[in-house]
Amino acid sequence: MTGKRILLIIGGGIAAYKACELIRLLRKRGHTVRCVLTAGGAHFVTPMTLAALSEQPVHTSLWELKDEIEMGHIELSRQADLVVVCPATADLLAKMAAGIADDLATTLLLATDKPVLAVPAMNVRMWLHATTRRNVETLRGDGVTVMAPDEGAMACGEFGPGRLPEPEAIVGAIETALTPSPFVLSDIEGRAANAAPATGTSTSLSANGGLIGKHVLVTAGPTHEPIDPVRYIANRSSGKQGFAIAAALAVRGARVTLVAGPVALATPPGVDRVDVETAREMAAAVDAALPADAAVLVAAVADWHVEAAGLKIKKAGAPPALALVENPDILATLSHSPRRPRLVVGFAAETNDVVAHAQAKLARKGCDWIVANDVSGARGQSVMGGADNAIHLVTADGVETWPTLPKIEVAERLADRIADALTEPA
Numbered sequence: 421m422t423g424k425r426i427l428l429i430i431g432g433g434i435a436a437y438k439a440c441e442l443i444r445l446l447r448k449r450g451h452t453v454r455c456v457l458t459a460g461g462a463h464f465v466t467p468m469t470l471a472a473l474s475e476q477p478v479h480t481s482l483w484e485l486k487d488e489i490e491m492g493h494i495e496l497s498r499q500a501d502l503v504v505v506c507p508a509t510a511d512l513l514a515k516m517a518a519g520i521a522d523d524l525a526t527t528l529l530l531a532t533d534k535p536v537l538a539v540p541a542m543n544v545r546m547w548l549h550a551t552t553r554r555n556v557e558t559l560r561g562d563g564v565t566v567m568a569p570d571e572g573a574m575a576c577g578e579f580g581p582g583r584l585p586e587p588e589a590i591v592g593a594i595e596t597a598l599t600p601s602p603f604v605l606s607d608i609e610g611r612a613a614n615a616a617p618a619t620g621t622s623t624s625l626s627a628n629g630g631l632i633g634k635h636v637l638v639t640a641g642p643t644h645e646p647i648d649p650v651r652y653i654a655n656r657s658s659g660k661q662g663f664a665i666a667a668a669l670a671v672r673g674a675r676v677t678l679v680a681g682p683v684a685l686a687t688p689p690g691v692d693r694v695d696v697e698t699a700r701e702m703a704a705a706v707d708a709a710l711p712a713d714a715a716v717l718v719a720a721v722a723d724w725h726v727e728a729a730g731l732k733i734k735k736a737g738a739p740p741a742l743a744l745v746e747n748p749d750i751l752a753t754l755s756h757s758p759r760r761p762r763l764v765v766g767f768a769a770e771t772n773d774v775v776a777h778a779q780a781k782l783a784r785k786g787c788d789w790i791v792a793n794d795v796s797g798a799r800g801q802s803v804m805g806g807a808d809n810a811i812h813l814v815t816a817d818g819v820e821t822w823p824t825l826p827k828i829e830v831a832e833r834l835a836d837r838i839a840d841a842l843t844e845p846a
């Protein structure tokens with residue numbers, strides 16, 4: 421990745437000197453860095469140092485007439501691809517969480533329509549203080565990416581979490597924040613991350629802020645139901661459609677909790693992932709993730725589990741009879757829960773009478789939409805594990821049949837529909 425524009429806000433922490441190294445590394449990778457220095461930050465590094473390293477003007481005041489005429493402060497925050505706060509002091513995190521805009525840095529942070537990455541650094545007690553914990557939680561809920569600080573010996577002589585991560589790690593986080601989920605796209609489209617995009621497929625997720633401030637819960641993948649410590653019952657779900665939906669929701673600004681069954685997929689940037697194995701674990705993880713504004717239950721959850729044996733079943737005599745026990749119905753439970761998300765979307769994988777079964781499922785489960793797909797294809801051509809999906813969106817208003825699309829495009833369309841539904845008056 422190269423040629424991105426980064427607005428770097430440097431707060432008043434002892435780690436401010438590391439921002440100098442960060443600028444150097446980012447420029448070496450071809451990015452442009454423009455610095456904003458807080459009054460606190462100016463006690464630790466000088467505008468001259470930052471200007472020399474960035475070869476750009478450095479901005480320090482909201483009230484600088486010359487700066488304001490040359491480029492209004494709102495424009496400064498909008499011209500960037502990413503706003504990075506490094507070091508993010510406890511004070512800056514608190515102001516960001518509260519929406520305080522009393523200097524150039526905080527005003528830019530409130531005015532920006534670009535993604536924000538905060539890299540905290542502070543004394544361990546400040547980091548662990550209930551107020552800072554609350555502020556970080558609020559910011560993450562608002563769609564700000566807050567890096568976890570490193571743990572170790574601190575300048576103040578204490579030990580614990582609070583150190584600024586190494587500049588190389590920050591560069592990695594910056595480039596991840598600037599990358600539109602390449603692994604999901606490549607995985608879904610079946611090609612290497614840096615290969616040329618296949619003709620006719622979408623190459624990047626389209627970012628917009630339609631879901632900022634919303635929490636969306638997504639489940640994806642299969643479940644594994646143990647028979648004994650080495651064997652399990654599974655299904656052919658790959659998790660690709662659910663992961664693509666999680667990625668598409670995240671780039672629209674949602675806070676996404678992705679409850680994933682056993683799959684070989686990387687986590688989309690900005691998504692909180694909870695790995696589970698069985699349907700019962702998935703049900704518990706879904707419950708623990710509430711409250712949410714919407715839930716999209718894509719996972720192919722096993723209907724039954726086995727009373728698993730504690731030891732490996734030995735091959736001796738007649739084959740063992742497996743007694744199947746019904747699993748919790750996650751979709752129906754969530755749809756009837758007192759903590760029901762405003763929008764509950766279920767998926768239905770059917771091999772025949774797809775729409776009729778989906779309509780019956782919508783009524784039976786009590787959800788708002790069913791995304792139905794035909795999984796009857798032969799192995800290798802099936803939707804399960806494949807790159808494309810042809811779906812019917814079944815709602816109380818009727819049935820929409822979408823053309824066959826790459827899973828990422830199904831995800832994009834569905835994420836847009838979810839954003840529309842959540843912004844309609846309740």
Ligand SMILES: Cc1cc2nc3c(=O)[nH]c(=O)nc-3n(C[C@H](O)[C@H](O)[C@H](O)COP(=O)(O)O)c2cc1C
Pocket residue numbers: 430431432433434435458459460461508509510511512541542543546
């Ligand atoms: C020597 C010294 C080191 C400091 N280091 C930090 C720090 O690492 N992290 C932090 O959050 N605050 C630190 N502070 C406190 C901040 O400088 C103070 O809260 C200031 O108001 C932050 O301003 P700003 O958030 O506008 O940059 C330090 C203060 C001093 C005097």
